[in-house]
Amino acid sequence: MGSFNLQPYKIGIPQSKLDDLKARVASDPLPPVTFEGKHERYGVTRDWMSQLKTAWEAFDWSKEEARLNSFSNYQGTVEHAGHSIRLHFISEQCTANPEAMPLLLLHGWPGSFLEFTGSIKYLKQHFHVVVPSLPGYLFSELPDDMDFSPMDVAATMNELMVNLGYSQYFVQAGDWGAMVARLMAVYFSECKAIHLNFSPVLPIDSYLAPVMPSVLRLRTPQIVKTLTTPLSSLAGLILPPPDQLGLSARDRELMARSNRWNKTGRAYAIEHATRPSTIAHALSASPLALAAWIGEKLLEWTDESPPMDEILALLTAWWTTDTYARSIYAYRHSFGNQPNTKHFERQCYIRVPFGYSSFPKEILPCPKRWVATSGNLLWYREHTRGGHFAAWERPEAFSEDLRDCFAQLAKAGNISFANSKL
Numbered sequence: 268m269g270s271f272n273l274q275p276y277k278i279g280i281p282q283s284k285l286d287d288l289k290a291r292v293a294s295d296p297l298p299p300v301t302f303e304g305k306h307e308r309y310g311v312t313r314d315w316m317s318q319l320k321t322a323w324e325a326f327d328w329s330k331e332e333a334r335l336n337s338f339s340n341y342q343g344t345v346e347h348a349g350h351s352i353r354l355h356f357i358s359e360q361c362t363a364n365p366e367a368m369p370l371l372l373l374h375g376w377p378g379s380f381l382e383f384t385g386s387i388k389y390l391k392q393h394f395h396v397v398v399p400s401l402p403g404y405l406f407s408e409l410p411d412d413m414d415f416s417p418m419d420v421a422a423t424m425n426e427l428m429v430n431l432g433y434s435q436y437f438v439q440a441g442d443w444g445a446m447v448a449r450l451m452a453v454y455f456s457e458c459k460a461i462h463l464n465f466s467p468v469l470p471i472d473s474y475l476a477p478v479m480p481s482v483l484r485l486r487t488p489q490i491v492k493t494l495t496t497p498l499s500s501l502a503g504l505i506l507p508p509p510d511q512l513g514l515s516a517r518d519r520e521l522m523a524r525s526n527r528w529n530k531t532g533r534a535y536a537i538e539h540a541t542r543p544s545t546i547a548h549a550l551s552a553s554p555l556a557l558a559a560w561i562g563e564k565l566l567e568w569t570d571e572s573p574p575m576d577e578i579l580a581l582l583t584a585w586w587t588t589d590t591y592a593r594s595i596y597a598y599r600h601s602f603g604n605q606p607n608t609k610h611f612e613r614q615c616y617i618r619v620p621f622g623y624s625s626f627p628k629e630i631l632p633c634p635k636r637w638v639a640t641s642g643n644l645l646w647y648r649e650h651t652r653g654g655h656f657a658a659w660e661r662p663e664a665f666s667e668d669l670r671d672c673f674a675q676l677a678k679a680g681n682i683s684f685a686n687s688k689l
Contacts, residue, residue, distance in 0.1 A: 273431075278336055280588075288587060319555075331583070347419060354427055355399065356399035356427065361392065368436065371428060372396065376539075442465055443598075446601065521625075521629075539598035547592035562578060568628070573659065616642055620643060620679050626655075626657050626661075645675065
């Protein structure tokens with residue numbers, strides 16, 4: 268506890284880095300005009316990249332930096348596995364209720380703490396809000412001499428909350444941050460309830476068993492074997508037809524979207540998992556290359572494309588902090604055979620009160636009853652708008668979900684807020 272060394276932190280990108288970035292953007296060439304470059308189904312278009320390049324050359328980071336510094340930023344050092352890891356985080360107190368429950372918000376890839384900043388003003392009316400940069404992202408360190416895993420992230424996040432003086436807390440997360448939240452709920456008693464907006468699970472025992480005879484007739488043994496894995500590990504294979512699974516019309520739409528992502532949207536994750544060093548060298552050499560790699564996801568994974576200035580703020584923060592190479596370590600765990608890295612695993616079943624928000628443009632959406640097989644699901648809400656970056660895309664609706672969800676989960680779990688401080 269004494270080594271935490273909590274200090275206020277002021278974000279300040281050196282002007283030399285910003286000048287270097289602007290020069291690189293100006294000098295980076297665009298590829299030649301091609302058939303593929305004219306069609307969104309093949310990735311970012313050349314026209315969009317040209318617009319981004321022009322806008323980035325004129326982008327004023329100082330305005331975004333001032334906005335981020337309007338929040339209460341800190342750094343603290345947590346001890347884990349023999350390493351001292353300096354972490355950045357925002358901590359905003361609920362002044363209306365000193366006994367409010369602490370709420371930890373976890374981003375994923377290619378996100379950052381920035382995606383929650385639009386929600387903080389709503390959430391701090393009900394919670395003490397903590398929004399970290401995960402290890403390796405932006406202003407948080409990542410050890411370069413250990414194979415850091417989602418379990419290591421979970422341990423560092425719990426250590427952060429304990430060092431802040433919280434004996435109990437709630438967690439919200441999406442993307443691979445959701446796996447971290449799940450691990451925190453399973454392995455750390457301080458985590459009393461969680462809310463997710465991403466949980467790619469594919470239970471075979473409860474819902475595929477009735478259709479297994481037809482699956483066995485129509486599919487190869489290899490495909491049948493994959494049906495016990497999470498959707499993100501299907502390696503491009505297709506699920507049984509939705510009408511064989513007894514799904515509602517909405518569920519069928521969700522599964523069709525999952526199928527499309529498995530067929531055409533997951534190549535980046537395989538590269539992250541299998542050749543992280545190679546892709547890190549490629550994307551650390553050119554800001555426009557990084558913009559294409561990340562921009563594709565921001566366009567395809569959202570219900571409505573984010574404003575260009577918000578995309579540029581994220582890209583500028585990533586480039587000037589060398590985040591990309593330090594951010595993709597989770598993929599080799601999630602796509603490999605390591606234990607405790609998949610939402611469907613029995614040992615990752617969430618026994619604490621669990622809530623879930625379903626957004627229609629999520630990249631791997633799942634039916635409610637499938638999500639319920641992975642935890643003690645006591646609160647659930649469907650939305651008609653929104654995608655993978657729920658807090659960024661719909662901050663008011665997202666914040667309302669958390670308020671309603673945790674109020675119900677606290678009641679169901681008989682959680683007392685009065686004892687949150689150590």
